[in-house]
Amino acid sequence: MNNIYQPIKAKIEKVIQETPNIKRFVLKTSEPFSFSTGQFVEMTVPDVGEAPFTPSSNPADKECFDVTVMKVGLVTEKLHQMKEGDTVGVRGPFGMGYPLDKFAGKEVLILGGGVGMAPLRSLLLALLNEPDRFKRVVLCYGAKTPDDVVYKQCFPEWGKQTQLEIKRSIDRPAPDWNEEVCLAPALLEKVKVDQKNCVVVVCGPPIMMKFGTIKILELGYKPEQIYLSMEKNMSCGLGKCGHCNVGPYFACKDGPVFTYDKIKDFPGIWD
Amino acid sequence: MSNETYFISRHDWEEFLRILSRQAELWGLVSQKDRIVFVQVKPTEVDRLIYNGIRSAQPVKTMFYPGRDKLTALNTSKKIIVGMKACDLGAMPLYDQVFLRDGLVDSFYQALKENIILVSADCTEPGTNCFCTVIGLTPFAAKEFDLNISQIAAGLLVETGSGKGKELIKTNQALFKNAESGQIAERDKNRQNTSDRVKEINKEFNLSFDRTVKEHFDSPVWEKEAQPCVGCTACTNVCPTCHCFLLAEADPETLSKIRLWDSCQYTGFARVAGGANPRAKLAERFKNRYYCKYYYRPTKFNQIACTGCGRCIEACLGKIDKRKVIRELGR
Numbered sequence: 001m002n003n004i005y006q007p008i009k010a011k012i013e014k015v016i017q018e019t020p021n022i023k024r025f026v027l028k029t030s031e032p033f034s035f036s037t038g039q040f041v042e043m044t045v046p047d048v049g050e051a052p053f054t055p056s057s058n059p060a061d062k063e064c065f066d067v068t069v070m071k072v073g074l075v076t077e078k079l080h081q082m083k084e085g086d087t088v089g090v091r092g093p094f095g096m097g098y099p100l101d102k103f104a105g106k107e108v109l110i111l112g113g114g115v116g117m118a119p120l121r122s123l124l125l126a127l128l129n130e131p132d133r134f135k136r137v138v139l140c141y142g143a144k145t146p147d148d149v150v151y152k153q154c155f156p157e158w159g160k161q162t163q164l165e166i167k168r169s170i171d172r173p174a175p176d177w178n179e180e181v182c183l184a185p186a187l188l189e190k191v192k193v194d195q196k197n198c199v200v201v202v203c204g205p206p207i208m209m210k211f212g213t214i215k216i217l218e219l220g221y222k223p224e225q226i227y228l229s230m231e232k233n234m235s236c237g238l239g240k241c242g243h244c245n246v247g248p249y250f251a252c253k254d255g256p257v258f259t260y261d262k263i264k265d266f267p268g269i270w271d
Numbered sequence: 272m273s274n275e276t277y278f279i280s281r282h283d284w285e286e287f288l289r290i291l292s293r294q295a296e297l298w299g300l301v302s303q304k305d306r307i308v309f310v311q312v313k314p315t316e317v318d319r320l321i322y323n324g325i326r327s328a329q330p331v332k333t334m335f336y337p338g339r340d341k342l343t344a345l346n347t348s349k350k351i352i353v354g355m356k357a358c359d360l361g362a363m364p365l366y367d368q369v370f371l372r373d374g375l376v377d378s379f380y381q382a383l384k385e386n387i388i389l390v391s392a393d394c395t396e397p398g399t400n401c402f403c404t405v406i407g408l409t410p411f412a413a414k415e416f417d418l419n420i421s422q423i424a425a426g427l428l429v430e431t432g433s434g435k436g437k438e439l440i441k442t443n444q445a446l447f448k449n450a451e452s453g454q455i456a457e458r459d460k461n462r463q464n465t466s467d468r469v470k471e472i473n474k475e476f477n478l479s480f481d482r483t484v485k486e487h488f489d490s491p492v493w494e495k496e497a498q499p500c501v502g503c504t505a506c507t508n509v510c511p512t513c514h515c516f517l518l519a520e521a522d523p524e525t526l527s528k529i530r531l532w533d534s535c536q537y538t539g540f541a542r543v544a545g546g547a548n549p550r551a552k553l554a555e556r557f558k559n560r561y562y563c564k565y566y567y568r569p570t571k572f573n574q575i576a577c578t579g580c581g582r583c584i585e586a587c588l589g590k591i592d593k594r595k596v597i598r599e600l601g602r
Contacts, residue, residue, distance in 0.1 A: 004376070006528070049519070231543055233542060235518050236516070241515055241518065243515065243533070247567060248567040
């Protein structure tokens with residue numbers, strides 16, 4: 001019997017403490033598993049529940065994949081207590097992810113905030129897999145404090161990439177921080193991008209998604225250039241259970257990445 | 272494949288059901304106090320089944336889509352459902368789209384459906400809450416059934432709607448006669464009468480639900496009409512088209528799931544970790560139900576997610592009449 005609701009098992013290979021409340025889990029599945037960047041998985045914490053996460057690793061890595069998880073609810077709280085060698089369940093991957101074929105030949109401007117950097121790390125790595133395919137990549141990333149910056153150990157490596165420009169900010173001044181101090185959307189004013197030949201990718205907390213999008217529109221980008229990762233309550237991942245609707249769309253199947261023009265007229269998109 | 276229509280006496284029909292129920296559970300509509308309900312009946316009680324009248328008080332969707340379903344083994348027990356009305360049957364194409372489309376087949380739904388013989392019956396007694404004709408449907412089924420029965424003075428007319436239905440008649444051919452044109456004319460007259468009665472019941476509500484809803488997205492009427500709603504979720508539970516569910520944990524060892532009916536009327540339905548909630552207010556959830564039925568699902572599945580069965584009106588603790596809500600919206 002083909003059971004579309006049955007998870008496969010995955011072993012936690014490694015746990016990396018990214019920030020005080022964010023951990024990255026490296027997972028190895030019991031059966032072959034691969035994903036496209038921006039697609040998500042449903043992860044089961046045995047006896048607790050299931051929640052959607054977007055892999056934060058390079059989609060070209062077939063051995064293992066990562067999820068980066070902030071401790072915010074029942075499932076993530078329990079997940080944070082889990083150790084290397086423990087077993088979780090995985091279903092997926094689900095959804096459409098980032099349409100890299102549409103990004104080809106263009107500049108890719110990325111706006112990320114907080115743990116919203118998770119899917120963007122995967123995107124960044126996917127873009128860097130094929131540097132000639134994309135014109136240039138600009139990453140604007142904001143976190144609350146220096147402590148809250150995720151992937152601290154990855155940034156030095158990324159900084160060496162010539163086709164990648166990085167701007168980082170924190171919300172308020174802090175000792176030993178010599179980069180930008182502003183809210184993440186304000187970083188967009190500090191970078192130069194070829195607006196006519198560019199896509200903008202946004203992922204972060206709801207409030208940043210909203211004001212980020214407003215800022216991007218103010219700067220003159222068109223709604224169809226803006227790719228938003230919609231965080232909704234995906235439960236089945238298959239467009240059946242109805243939890244994640246964004247207007248007529250199911251975020252789990254038609255998304256989770258939507259261009260702003262598709263969803264802008266529907267209620268509750270920023271909440 | 273063209274449908275065939277046969278005549279059978281009530282006596283022979285009951286014999287036919289007894290033959291079929293040797294190999295299958297028999298389910299149907301029976302009278303209980305002042306209501307018609309949907310229950311399992313023993314083969315010895317086929318005379319309890321009623322074919323005329325209104326749809327059952329509760330939806331028949333429980334047969335394809337149980338409120339609580341352990342997603343481990345397929346249920347392949349054979350069942351015959353007799354007497355379900357067009358307003359239940361009308362939900363089937365939507366269910367098929369939700370559970371079978373795009374190669375994402377829900378095997379549990381599929382197994383239940385494949386093992387059911389669907390025998391629908393014409394509605395003859397629409398209630399004050401019925402509004403199938405407003406939605407563009409009829410009180411009798413045109414498709415989706417294996418067999419459909421229409422009661423006439425002399426007995427029953429039986430129409431085949433599938434190969435499965437034809438086969439059942441073929442193996443019991445001695446019980447059936449070809450229908451005469453006079454009998455078909457009698458059936459059609461009865462059908463017309465019922466349709467006219469539904470239209471008469473709804474003469475104040477003669478408006479396009481989908482267009483009205485779509486045109487009044489930001490109307491302040493929503494807030495006002497949601498006032499009597501207590502968020503009990505009765506409307507979604509009794510709705511033949513509501514299909515939303517929650518996947519919950521069943522077994523920590525095998526990681527298997529259980530599928531439970533859920534409702535967009537619950538506060539936490541769309542809430543995400545971290546607390547953001549696109550429909551935190553009751554009025555937003557109230558409105559979402561109308562949008563789902565008359566705008567979102569039609570956009571997605573090309574079908575209104577409402578069959579006009581009127582159960583949501585009947586079940587509402589706040590005495591909300593959906594037709595009146597939409598009429599207010601259109602004013």
